Amino acid sequence: MKVVIVGATGNAGTAVLRALHQTPEVTHIVGVARRLPDQNVEPYEGCEWHSLDIAAASTSEDAVSQLTEVFRGAEAVIHLAWLIQPNDQRELLRRVNVEGTRRVAEAVSRAGVPHLVAASSVGAYSPDEARSTDSDPPLRDESYPVGGIDSSHYSVDKAAQEKVLDTFAAGHPDITVTRLRPGLTFQADAASELQRYFLGKALPVQLLKSGRLPALTVPKGMLLQAVHADDVGRAYVAAVLRRLPGAFNICTDDVLGPQELADIVDHGRVLEVPPAMVRAALVAAHKSGLLPADAGWLDMAMQVPLMDNTRAIEELGWRPQVSSADALRELLDAMIEGHGHPSPPLHPRDKDERVVSAIHEPAKSGAHAGAGSATEGGTEDLPENLTKDLMGLYLSDHLTGATAGVNRIERMAADFIDTPVYADLASLADEIRADRELLRNIVEDLGFPRKPYRQAAAWAAERVGRLKLNGRIIERSPMTLLLEAxxxxxxxAGKLGGWQTLREHAPELGLDREVFDRLIEATHRQLSTLDGVHEYARQRALRDDRDTFWD
Known part of the structure; x- marks a missing residue:
C-alpha cells in the first residue's frame, strides 16, 4: 500500500510517519513538505520525499499538477498541512489552509486516489453554550455543528476547510473522504515548536527547571481535552486501513480542569480568574509582540465542546493509550528542556548548537583542537608570532557581522514566506545561524573575549535598518527582497573571507584546516543560493507586470 502524507514534517506528520513505519500493510511512504527534514533520522528515513508548495506561493494549476504526479498510484492521501503563523497575514493563512485543502482534494481526484484523510480539529466545532452554564458539560459526538469560533482564525479556517471537504465528498462519491478531529495534540518532539507558536520568549518555560510557580493562574471554567501525538498517528493509520467516510473525534477519556492543570504545572495550587481578565492580558501581550498567540486561541479553548470519542473506538478500533494528563506532563517536561526533533517545524529551542553538530563535522573533539580555552590558559597558549589582540579584534568583528547576518536572513525568511524562494531562505537561515554558532565556539575556545556589547549593537542596528520604507508606507515594497538579497x-561574501583567513592560520591556532575547507565550500553554495534569490527578485522588483508576492 502506498500512502502519501502532505505536511509530513510537523507535530502530527512526524507521529503519523512513526505509525506508518510500524504498519505492515504500508509498503511505500511518500512525504510532502515545503521544507524537507533530515532524511537520515527516524521517522523521516525510508520515505520518498517531495518539496512542494501547495498554496503559499504557487498557482492552483501548478500545485495541483505537481501533487497529482506525486499522488499517482497511492491508495490513500493523508492531508495534514496547516499554517498557524504568521497571525498578521490572514489572507496567507486562509489561502494555505483552506485553498490548499481544495487543491489537495483536486489532485486526489485527478490522480485517481480512492481515499482522502484530512486533518480537521476540535476547533472546527461551533461554540457549546453548556461550557459556560454547566459545571459538568456533556460530551458531544461528531454530529455537533461545525461552524467554528468567530474570533479564532484557526477555528474559522478549520470550519471553512470542512465545507471544502463536504463539497468535494458530494461531488466525488467514488472517493472516500475521512476527517479526523483531534483535540490538543502533544508530544515531546513538538515542545519547542509549540512554545514558539504560542508562548514565544515572553513565557520562559525553561525557568520551571529550577523551580515551580507559587500557583497556576487559569481562566475560570477552563477545561481541556488533549491527546498524545502517537495516539493521533495511530488514529490516522486506522482511518487509512478501515477506509470509513465521515468524521471521527480523536481525544482521550480524561478532561483537564484547573486543578488537574495545577497538579501538573506546579505544586497543585491554582488561582482561577475571570476569563475576560485573561483575555485582556492576552490581547495586550499579543499586540505588543510579547506573545505570538492571539486571544482567539483562548476563545476557542473556552468555547469548543468536549468531545465524545465513541465512534473512533467502535468503528476505527482505536483507543488512546496515553492520558491527557500524561501527554501534557510529557510536553511540559520537554519544553523545560527545549526538546525538539530534526525537522524544520520541530527544531529544538537551542537549535544553534544542534545544527552545528549536524552540519559541521569537526576533527577530534571539536572545531578547535589543541588550543587552550578561556578557562585553560586561553590566548596564552597561542604562538608568540601571532598578533593576539588583532586576531581577537578580527574574530570579534566577524562575530558581530555574523549576528547581524543571522538577524537579517531570519527576517527575510519570515517576511517572504509567500514567495517561491521561501524554502531557500529558510534553509539559508539554518545554515547561517549554525555558522555563527561555530564561530562563537571558536572564539570562546581560543580564549578571546566575545565582546557581547558589539553583538548587541549589531542586533539593534539591524532592527533599525528594518524601518526603511523602500518606497512603500503601509505595504511591503517589491524592492525590499532585491535589496535584502x-x-x-x-x-x-565577507564570511567567506573570514573562513579563508582562519584556514590560513589554522595550524598556528590549533584548528583543523579541513573544517574550514568544508565551510568555504558551504559558503560558496550559500552564495549560489542567494544568486538565485536575487535573480527571482530582480526579474520582478522593478516591473509592474510581474508579482513579487502572492497577496
Missing amino acids: ELMRSAV
Missing part, C-alpha cells in the same frame, strides 16, 4: 550576498 544584495545585502546578504555581501555579508556572506
Whole structure:
C-alpha cells in the first residue's frame, strides 16, 4: 500500500510517519513538505520525499499538477498541512489552509486516489453554550455543528476547510473522504515548536527547571481535552486501513480542569480568574509582540465542546493509550528542556548548537583542537608570532557581522514566506545561524573575549535598518527582497573571507584546516543560493507586470 502524507514534517506528520513505519500493510511512504527534514533520522528515513508548495506561493494549476504526479498510484492521501503563523497575514493563512485543502482534494481526484484523510480539529466545532452554564458539560459526538469560533482564525479556517471537504465528498462519491478531529495534540518532539507558536520568549518555560510557580493562574471554567501525538498517528493509520467516510473525534477519556492543570504545572495550587481578565492580558501581550498567540486561541479553548470519542473506538478500533494528563506532563517536561526533533517545524529551542553538530563535522573533539580555552590558559597558549589582540579584534568583528547576518536572513525568511524562494531562505537561515554558532565556539575556545556589547549593537542596528520604507508606507515594497538579497550576498561574501583567513592560520591556532575547507565550500553554495534569490527578485522588483508576492 502506498500512502502519501502532505505536511509530513510537523507535530502530527512526524507521529503519523512513526505509525506508518510500524504498519505492515504500508509498503511505500511518500512525504510532502515545503521544507524537507533530515532524511537520515527516524521517522523521516525510508520515505520518498517531495518539496512542494501547495498554496503559499504557487498557482492552483501548478500545485495541483505537481501533487497529482506525486499522488499517482497511492491508495490513500493523508492531508495534514496547516499554517498557524504568521497571525498578521490572514489572507496567507486562509489561502494555505483552506485553498490548499481544495487543491489537495483536486489532485486526489485527478490522480485517481480512492481515499482522502484530512486533518480537521476540535476547533472546527461551533461554540457549546453548556461550557459556560454547566459545571459538568456533556460530551458531544461528531454530529455537533461545525461552524467554528468567530474570533479564532484557526477555528474559522478549520470550519471553512470542512465545507471544502463536504463539497468535494458530494461531488466525488467514488472517493472516500475521512476527517479526523483531534483535540490538543502533544508530544515531546513538538515542545519547542509549540512554545514558539504560542508562548514565544515572553513565557520562559525553561525557568520551571529550577523551580515551580507559587500557583497556576487559569481562566475560570477552563477545561481541556488533549491527546498524545502517537495516539493521533495511530488514529490516522486506522482511518487509512478501515477506509470509513465521515468524521471521527480523536481525544482521550480524561478532561483537564484547573486543578488537574495545577497538579501538573506546579505544586497543585491554582488561582482561577475571570476569563475576560485573561483575555485582556492576552490581547495586550499579543499586540505588543510579547506573545505570538492571539486571544482567539483562548476563545476557542473556552468555547469548543468536549468531545465524545465513541465512534473512533467502535468503528476505527482505536483507543488512546496515553492520558491527557500524561501527554501534557510529557510536553511540559520537554519544553523545560527545549526538546525538539530534526525537522524544520520541530527544531529544538537551542537549535544553534544542534545544527552545528549536524552540519559541521569537526576533527577530534571539536572545531578547535589543541588550543587552550578561556578557562585553560586561553590566548596564552597561542604562538608568540601571532598578533593576539588583532586576531581577537578580527574574530570579534566577524562575530558581530555574523549576528547581524543571522538577524537579517531570519527576517527575510519570515517576511517572504509567500514567495517561491521561501524554502531557500529558510534553509539559508539554518545554515547561517549554525555558522555563527561555530564561530562563537571558536572564539570562546581560543580564549578571546566575545565582546557581547558589539553583538548587541549589531542586533539593534539591524532592527533599525528594518524601518526603511523602500518606497512603500503601509505595504511591503517589491524592492525590499532585491535589496535584502544584495545585502546578504555581501555579508556572506565577507564570511567567506573570514573562513579563508582562519584556514590560513589554522595550524598556528590549533584548528583543523579541513573544517574550514568544508565551510568555504558551504559558503560558496550559500552564495549560489542567494544568486538565485536575487535573480527571482530582480526579474520582478522593478516591473509592474510581474508579482513579487502572492497577496
